[in-house]
Amino acid sequence: MGTPTTPAGREALDAILADPSHTLIALDFDGTLAPIVENPEDARAHPDALPALTALAPKVAAVAVITGRPAEVAVRNAGFAGAGAKGLDHLTVLGHYGAERWDARTGAVTAPPPHPGIAAVRTELSALLDGQDPGVWVEEKGGRAVAVHTRRATAPQAAFDALRGPLTDLATRHGLIVEPGRLVLELRPPGMDKGVALLDHVRETGARSVLYAGDDLGDLPAFAAVEKLREDGVPGLLVCSGSNEVTEVSARADLVVDGPAGVVGLLRELAAQLA
Incomplete structure (x- = not known):
């Protein structure tokens, strides 16, 4: 050990x-x-x-x-x-x-019960991600969170950095927080x-x-x-x-x-x- x-x-x-x-x-x-x-x-x-x-x-x-x-x-x-x-x-x-x-x-x-902000965020994500590298994709997490992954993007870290601010703004508007991880940004309820x-x-x-x-x-x-x-x-x-x-x-x-x-x-x- x-x-x-x-x-x-x-x-x-x-x-x-x-x-x-x-x-x-x-x-x-x-x-x-x-x-x-x-x-x-x-x-x-x-x-x-x-x-x-x-x-x-x-x-x-x-x-x-x-x-x-x-x-x-x-x-x-x-x-x-x-x-x-x-x-x-x-x-x-x-x-x-x-x-x-x-x-x-x-x-x-x-x-x-799921936080209502998750459904609201989900409806706005496609517009926010429009024009992003096609390797950026969204993972649904059972209606309780959504995660935006950049690992498949051409420039994974650059895509992560570019999305962090807009996703934080989106999460805040709907009473959520952003949890950053290894080339992933997760929008989820606080607390x-x-x-x-x-x-x-x-x-x-x-x-x-x-x-x-x-x-x-x-x-x-x-x-x-x-x-x-x-x-x-x-x-x-x-x-x-x-x-x-x-x-x-x-x-x-x-x-x-x-x-x-x-x-x-x-x-x-x-x-x-x-x-």
Whole structure:
């Protein structure tokens, strides 16, 4: 297992190993459990992710996947269907940054009604994107968010930079916010992010230590939540699923691993040490 480079990270790893039954393992999906791909619909969890989580889950208090995707999509793409019968009965997927929830015990998704601003934004997007590089495209996220991707554009970063201002203006007019990511700009309701979702789940599970792994700008609120938990005496280990696209996450992490394969390796090693 890699050694955290910070004192807080080493303290958290020691706490996790000493008292795993009160540890929450929380993970992003895209870029963390699943490699980033050109078409998000093709994203699938690393083939060893489910076995690693199945080995680790019985040894810890809870496992949560916190993602911007709809919960049902993350469950399908991660292969979590039927996970409750495979030793993952305390796995939770918090979709749309925590606005949706899927529990392995029940296999059911709970969620509030969609924000009306999403439908309004959807009707205006085609006009706003008219004339843009044909590689720019819109991903529908179950009526709860829309994401504009530039990865397929001729100049992906230039397209991202050019659209950020107009999309922010559009979102603001309809009571939404823009969540930037790895060559994607997501328009979604305010008031919920991965940090809020993580803190709520820590309280619910009564966790006394936390591991959070992520790779993108949307994970920074969860990093901030772990830093706040540390101030309150709850050890937390921040793990970055490393890439060359986002450096802000690795700069704040206690431990950087080599993408989803590195995350899965870390989970497997942790399960082995707790055996």
